[in-house]
Amino acid sequence: MTEADVVYSDVKFTKSKENATVTSSPNESTYSEIKISRTEPSAGSQQQAAGGSKVTADRVAVVVLSALLLAAVTALGFICYKHHQTTEHLQKLTDENAAMRKNITETRCEVITVQKPCPQPPSDTCHKCQEGWEQNGPQCYFFSTNKLIWEEAREKCRQNGSDLVKIESEDEQSFLIQRLRDKMAEDEDKFWIGLTDSVTEGTWLWADGTPLNESLKFWSNNEPDDWKGHNNENMNGEDCVRMGEKSGSGLNWWFDKSCIAPQKRICEKSAETGRLKCV
Known part of the structure; x- marks a missing residue:
């Protein structure tokens, strides 16, 4: 005592x-x-003990909350890192698939020509593109380096027996993306495709008059927006479509644009068909 x-x-x-x-x-x-x-502590001792307990509890709560916050930040960082890795891996596989398909398409005729026996005249056919055009399946594509307004770009394609590209599958969109990624110098270095709503606002038609397939649209975020510029300086809005996203991922690379804004172009036509030669 x-x-x-x-x-x-x-x-x-x-x-x-x-x-x-x-x-x-x-x-x-x-x-x-x-x-x-005395069997009971004084009032001062009670207050001191209570104060000490409260301070200790507050410190414990701060430590626990700090640990939870650190764990949450660490988990979020890990998730972001894994998402970035997955996106890069998916894009790499897409590019490799497009490149492999392109290589197989371009060499198919030569491979079959070398390996095919010829007991009878051959019935197989192959598709080839003329020099300066790139092949994807039975179609050939030309990517221009000069810039023209949409109507002039289409006329230039037609002079070569082609038209502005009409995109009819995810495979075709993926092929064009892979090629444009190598050809674009900057984000605004985009290419006209054969899609427009210049006849009726909001009704998108391909250059040959075919309506856009609603299940095969590749608009970028918030597109089409028919932007008319500041103070309605572009009264006609944006009635033609260009594509390209140098640093983007995925397939959504379409942007509406004023038809009188010069852009590069993608022309498309069917590949030439020929018979395989026997050796």
Whole structure:
């Protein structure tokens, strides 16, 4: 027991008067010291203990919240990293597939020509593109380096027996994306395709008059927006379509644009058909 747990008290005892022979003065007393133990802490001690407990609880809460926040940030960073890796891997596979398909298409005729026996005149046919054109299946594509407005670009294609490209499958869109990624010098270096709503606003038609297949649209985010410029400086809006996204991923590479804004072009025509030669 400590001194803080002891209370001192003076108790006064008066002598008995039974012994008459002993005289004493009225003020004569005997004092005895009594120690009483406290069973409850003082108010100050209670407040100090409560204050210490509250501070400790607050510190524990801060540590726990900090740990949870660190774990959440770490998990988010890991998820972002894995998403980036997956996107890059998917794009790499897409590019490799397009390149492999292109290589197989371009060499198919030569391979069959070398390997095919010729007991009878051959009936197989192959498709080849003229010099300066690139092949994807039975179609040939020309990617220009000069820029023209949409109507002039289409006329230039028609002079070569072709037309502005008409995209009819995801495979074709993927092939064009792979080729444009190598040909674009900057983000605004885009190419006209044969799609327009210049006849009726909102009704998209290919150059040959065929309506756009609603299940095969490759618009970029928030496109088409028919942007008319500041203060309606372009009153006709954006009625023609170009494509290209140098640093983008996925297939959505279409943007509407004013038909009188010069752009590069993609021309398309069927490959030449010929018979395989026997060796």
